[in-house]
Amino acid sequence: MIVGLGVVGIAAAGAALAAAWRSEIAPVPPPAPASFDPALVRRGADLALIGDCRTCHTAPNGAAFAGGLPLPTPFGTLYSTNITPDPETGIGRWSQAAFARALRDGVDREGRHLYPAFPYDHYSATTDDDVRALYAFFMSRPAVSAPPPPNELPFPLTIRLTLAGWKLLFLRPKNLAPDPAKDEVWHRGRYLVEGLGHCGACHSPRNLLGAEITSRAYQGGEAEGWRAYALGAASRSPVPWDEAALMQYLRDGFHPLHGVARGPMAPVVENLAEVPREEVAAMARYLASLGAGPRGEAAATPSLVPASAPGQAPQAAGAQAAIPAAGTDLYAAACTACHEGGRPPPFGGISLALSTAISDESPRNLVNLILEGLPVRGGTAQPIMPGFGAVLTDAQVASLAADLRRRFGGGLPWPDLDSAIREARAARRLAARPAAAMTR
Ligand code: HEC
Ligand code: HEC
Ligand code: HEC
Known part of the structure; x- marks a missing residue:
């Protein structure tokens, strides 16, 4: 019995090691961009947009796909890599097989495991045809020389072999078996x-x-x-x-x-x-087809015209107590001009009775919005909302958010409102990155 278990143990350790060890895929001379069919490259461009490759692999004000964007995770900060065809700092010497292995198994050309901040647990579903199109697209981008900054991770996460264990536990092929009840578009x-x-x-x-x-x-x-x-x-x-x-x-x-x-x-x-x-x-x-809300007691009754006039909070059952009048006044003074102004989105604010930011179980997005507003991003006409972080105290933000929750969110107060405000403030104070990078 014990011997049997030992054998099983050795076999499992062997299997784990076999899964952990990945060999290098030989470098190739960088393929000539003109060798790729332009239609295939265009197809790859669309797939790269759907995969948000540029969003993660471009630093603020950096060259497209040259990497270097910091990705904060609960474990530390990772930096995206250079996926332009530069032979030294990018993927110029990667064969299509090496590219496919990175995308689907999270292993780089030299055989090192990649961190799952790179969402290969999803990209694993990519078909051979789509990998081919993506490869054609990336290999025909301009090569940019840019070494990615080193990751900032605590030991032992710096040891990439630990990722083999993570993959053994969590990396599963997506079950995309055909469903005969569904049409081609759904699939x-x-x-x-x-x-x-x-x-x-x-x-x-x-x-x-x-x-x-x-x-x-x-x-x-x-x-x-x-x-x-x-x-x-x-x-x-x-x-x-x-x-x-x-x-x-x-x-x-x-x-x-x-x-x-x-x-x-x-x-x-x-x-x-x-x-x-x-x-x-x-x-x-x-x-x-995944269904539709609303679910849960917090969902508000939709109404394009808020039931309450500014300055008069409705008396939602069970929630009358303990909300300072300040929140109600703040809403009337700072928000109604845009959010009850009748101007349609995107340039006007919607009735907050419609907003998931207020019906959701977490106050975080509402707090982010009150503190930061909607900063201008890019050059074209954009919806703009001023941030109130500099003019409202934490107590005022809390009072305003609590009032909005009671008025529009169905009555259940958020238990974690104060910590959400503290965290949102701390994130903004630490944010050395420009607004565009905050939103990736
Ligand atoms: C959510 C952010 C994110 C997105 C989206 C993303 N990547 Fe990455 N990618 C990363 C990070 C972070 C790494 C580095 C991981 C590491 O250091 O282990 C990486 C690594 C890679 C690598 C390995 C490169 C090397 O030099 O080792 C390739 C290839 C790659 N990504 C291609 C893509 C492609 C193609 C897409 C779009 C289909 C994509 N990535 C989308 C974050 C992302
Ligand atoms: C100058 C106009 C303006 C002011 C003032 C303003 N907002 Fe906005 N707000 C907008 C616009 C425009 C949007 C984007 C359209 C939308 O999503 O409602 C927006 C979006 C929002 C959203 C997201 C709604 C959703 O789910 O899409 C929330 C929540 C919000 N604002 C809260 C507030 C609060 C609270 C105040 C007062 C402290 C306020 N806003 C003041 C213009 C404004
Ligand atoms: C990088 C993280 C990220 C990815 C990837 C992402 N989302 Fe989102 N999504 C968010 C965040 C954060 C919000 C809430 C912010 C807001 O209200 O705009 C959101 C909001 C939404 C909403 C609005 C829900 C509501 O009730 O208001 C929809 C719908 C949505 N996402 C669909 C998608 C779909 C479909 C995809 C994949 C194509 C996707 N998201 C990928 C982060 C993401």
């Missing part, structure tokens, strides 16, 4: 959302080792100090999402009944604005 949407789109990387909760909890997919997650709301059946949106609304939001970056995509969601929709419509439509169909 395409599932492939993109679960794979290259890596929506679950932000919208699913993670365990203590940073792996997505697959049994709770899309029940809401965290991204760079923002809450990535629950999607599908667990959504807390006051107005249930449907296929048409998802299509418009993902494509245009806003919807009249849901508001504007902000924070780390902003670059996602900017990228999706440039890919063929059918791809986004397919994603919307799949997402809509």
